[in-house]
Amino acid sequence: MARESEIIRKYNTYLRLEKSLSPHTLDAYGRDLDKLLSFAAAEKKKVTEITYEDLQQFVARLHDVGIHARSQARIISGVKSFYNFLLLEDYLKVDPTELLEMPKIGVKLPEVLTLNEVNALLDSIDLSLPEGQRNRAMLEVLYSCGLRVSELTSLRYSDVYFEEGFIKVEGKGSKQRLVPISETAIREIRNYLFDRHTINVKKGHEDILFLSRRGTALSRIMVFHVIKVQAEAAGIHKNVSPHTFRHSFATHLLEGGANLRAIQEMLGHEKITTTEIYTHIDREFLRREILEHHPRNRRGG
Template identity: 65%
Template sequence: MELEEKTRDKEKKALIIRKYQQYLKLEKAFSGNTIEAYLTDLDKLLRFLEEEHIDILEVCLDDLRRFAAGLHDIGIHPRSQSRIISGIKSFFHFLTLADYREDNPSELLESPKIGFKIPEVLTVEEIDTIISAVDLGKKEGQRNRAILETLYSCGLRVSELCNLKLSELYFDEGFIKVEGKGSKQRLVPISPRAIKEIKYWLIDRNQGKIKRGFEDYVFLARWGNNISRIMVFHMIKELAEAAGITKNISPHTFRHSFATHLLEGGANLRAIQCMLGHESIATTEIYTHIDRNMLRSEIIEHHPRNIKFRKEREFH
């Protein structure tokens, strides 16, 4: 009898998770990677509940708080804790939507406080130095140059760059069409310099191997399919090292730099939000913090009072 009950509970749980997966895919329009991350984080909670002999439909706020405290106790970074809790809140929201529960015990569950961290930003000169470090004598040289110019010119996420299609390039109009998070599309202006670099790359691309099914992708690996995020990450790391840049950078650094330079040039925050594909203006506002910090540095460096103070200290 007990075995039958356990089997029924297992089947019920599997059905709920399957329906939650469908909800993430169809209702939220999340990518495969995002769905996998949500389910991985949910599995942590399910294991905890199983150990505590708590039914998933009978969870209360105290249970969730004990789970969250456990994440802290085993040393999981606050940012990762916050992500896991966000996923759990999404799951319990689904349970109420799907009428599995009348209440949502996660509503009052708090995420850990995360200190504000300013992302690394490259100067225009540093970006030019990295691009100049590309060896155009190599087969993939022009491709890499076009990749860097496109990342910086358009402020793309690396996944958006890897999935960019030829059919989404509108060079005559000066735009590209990008599919961002949740399959949301947006038009992004592209610079004449990036257009020029991509056109040079297309000459090489069309002479190389192209796998069936990848004919429409802009940036291809040498074996004929579209490039991966890992490839772009390693390429940027190697070029930064070759250029003597010691900052800890990634493809996302080009996106941060793009937004920061736009803001410094006087661009409207809402316009930057549209360019980056941010749903919330709050996400974009991180760049105002960068701008204020840079302004402060400029004042400290160049204000007459500070120059005089430094000279007096040097004299003494």
Template identity: 65%
Template structure:
């Protein structure tokens, strides 16, 4: 990809003007590559792509078995790309403007109960440096509702334990202050006793959670340990670091927290993103009624 090509400029636009993270940009570019491959197979330049071509492109995605949710995401990226081409003067009309996004049903995220979270934590060997670090990681994910990338980017300069807050670098480089529980503070301080004896690579002195090699712990490593502990605890749900974020929001809502407060804590730009947790809460309430209402008890 040439730096001054439309695609190269679009990538810089996503980074510099939209402020997206490198991981999000990589996802955008991977989806866009599907369109570029389609255009190349038809010997089409970007300016020659029409509405009919895009309809054919989307039909091809469905034919390969890509699900509606993924098609909707790809289409969103395609629309963003053509809007950029219009903005930069490469094209005069946006062929994607009239494309309709596929209907995507509501998919409720996986949520752990408090008992399941405790069961996962009980599998950690706290006699090791690795164990104290991993316990602190999971407790922080759950107590603060962080994305895993937000956790791996935490710095000592982001910790305000005396005030009971941490500073989080969210999507689009937006910062927010998030309350942190006394339990999470305790577990982090326990980990710091081990970290103080660790050899730290140059440039990572301010990073909170380190790998065994002395650099910032990776998202993949966090995922690996969480999956390992969940399996050891006998939990059959599809587990990832993000599940603790979902659980954080759901447990707050179940206990009466205001949804606007949860939105602020999670760093959601739109309230509609946070409102999915109201659906989880309704499911929870329905299950409680089914289990405990006298008319639903089996005789």
């Protein structure tokens, strides 16, 4: 039997060359394997001697130290990948992970604001403050276009096509997409530009649309802070973040009858499955609509 260090070296080569995993994913697999190796060492066993019962104990310990179910599932997936490799390379004859179950992960539906709550939050902004109109324009764009917070803070003035009604957004992996922007959001941006022109803009930030009072791009933390303050001012007790606006944008589109593929394009999701979480929300909405409005469900019918 080859030494453990030799097996692990071959496994890393297998992941990199045959599975073509990214460096980030390779790091994650390595950390998961380290947890298994530490466990095996504590049990005074070689990793090739670990049994199904041992692995049950391993998973129980992950749970006991408070590792979240989703993270547990990822670690187990990494362990299964390792033992699958050991089988392929004939280091083992039996896979001890074959019966190992993943922890149950419920679909966590994202927090969503109603249209009234979105309006209340925007209306709560004090426009007499120096940053008031900026905040209103910023949150209107966040909701109107369903942007990620990083896309909002890096949005450039030159990427707003006022006449055409589009903005050009640079998303994950520097992928660009065109997103329609509402007339309301365009109007709020135009109003904000009067204030923006009075700011002494720092070098390198001349084309950034939403600026801090210091003349630099806003930080993500600042956007979070603005939203928290306004949610409180509007009397909204939900846990509201920039991502809540993105979820609300997608949900309201779906409720309005928009095509899931179109929403995927707007959000900049690589896979339609990422967008499909919104169908869970939409099904609940449809169920509620049917129960409330279907004549067979009305009281006294």
